[in-house]
Amino acid sequence: MTTRTLAVVSSGLSNPSSTRMLADRLAEATTAILADRDVEVKVTTIELRDLAHAITNNLLTGFADEKLESAIEAVTNADGLVAVTPIFKTSYAGLFKSFVDIIDNTALTDLPVLIGATGGTPRHSLALDYAIRPLFNYMHSVVVPTSVYAASEDWGTGADTVKALPDRIDRAARELANLMEHSERSQNVRDPFALDETYDQLLGGFQGN
Numbered sequence: 186m187t188t189r190t191l192a193v194v195s196s197g198l199s200n201p202s203s204t205r206m207l208a209d210r211l212a213e214a215t216t217a218i219l220a221d222r223d224v225e226v227k228v229t230t231i232e233l234r235d236l237a238h239a240i241t242n243n244l245l246t247g248f249a250d251e252k253l254e255s256a257i258e259a260v261t262n263a264d265g266l267v268a269v270t271p272i273f274k275t276s277y278a279g280l281f282k283s284f285v286d287i288i289d290n291t292a293l294t295d296l297p298v299l300i301g302a303t304g305g306t307p308r309h310s311l312a313l314d315y316a317i318r319p320l321f322n323y324m325h326s327v328v329v330p331t332s333v334y335a336a337s338e339d340w341g342t343g344a345d346t347v348k349a350l351p352d353r354i355d356r357a358a359r360e361l362a363n364l365m366e367h368s369e370r371s372q373n374v375r376d377p378f379a380l381d382e383t384y385d386q387l388l389g390g391f392q393g394n
């Protein structure tokens with residue numbers, strides 16, 4: 186059995202949080218699809234509300250505390266990312282953007298990402314495509330075609346006019362699972378302290394005496 190790692194980031198502010206609920210559903214669906222293919226998934230869930238102070242400190246000082254550092258590593262070394270934010274003022278939550286802001290510009294390159302959002306109104310679902318998708322495009326991540334938006338009314342009976350929430354979750358999870366299955370990111374974790382050059386190259390042939 187092979188193993189893949191999945192990071193799940195939720196930036197809901199409430200407790201309980203519909204954003205966390207959507208993030209969990211997406212992670213469970215992805216894990217179940219990969220389990221059917223004999224792939225074990227190790228899930229790390231990151232609640233940004235618990236890291237809000239550390240994220241602000243990092244923005245001000247440039248340093249991450251231990252908990253934040255391990256959250257960043259869980260995301261940057263993962264084979265896949267589920268990233269879900271509530272919609273605030275028709276865009277991502279500030280906390281969500283701040284977390285991405287403190288991640289190195291190159292650290293999410295090629296990372297398979299499934300984006301999701303929750304909102305009070307279904308009318309703001311396009312925020313996924315005009316705000317959240319471009320953010321991960323800028324980071325050179327690979328965002329799966331299906332993104333999942335859940336408005337308050339989606340959590341009801343499931344009698345949607347368009348497509349029931351579980352169907353959208355399953356479709357998006359399948360797209361993420363397809364990419365994660367072939368990802369080698371978690372096996373090629375780069376040591377941040379590794380040298381790009383040998384000591385000989387660094388010394389430029391200097392022998393000393």
Ligand SMILES: Cc1cc2nc3c(=O)[nH]c(=O)nc-3n(C[C@H](O)[C@H](O)[C@H](O)COP(=O)(O)O)c2cc1C
Nearest residue numbers: 197198199202203204272273274275303304305306
């Ligand atoms: C400051 C603020 C701004 C919001 N702006 C929007 C908005 O523009 N569009 C929308 O659909 N919902 C908006 N909402 C509602 C939240 O997106 C919605 O309640 C969300 O699902 C809450 O997620 P949570 O349960 O994980 O905290 C806003 C809520 C707050 C607190």
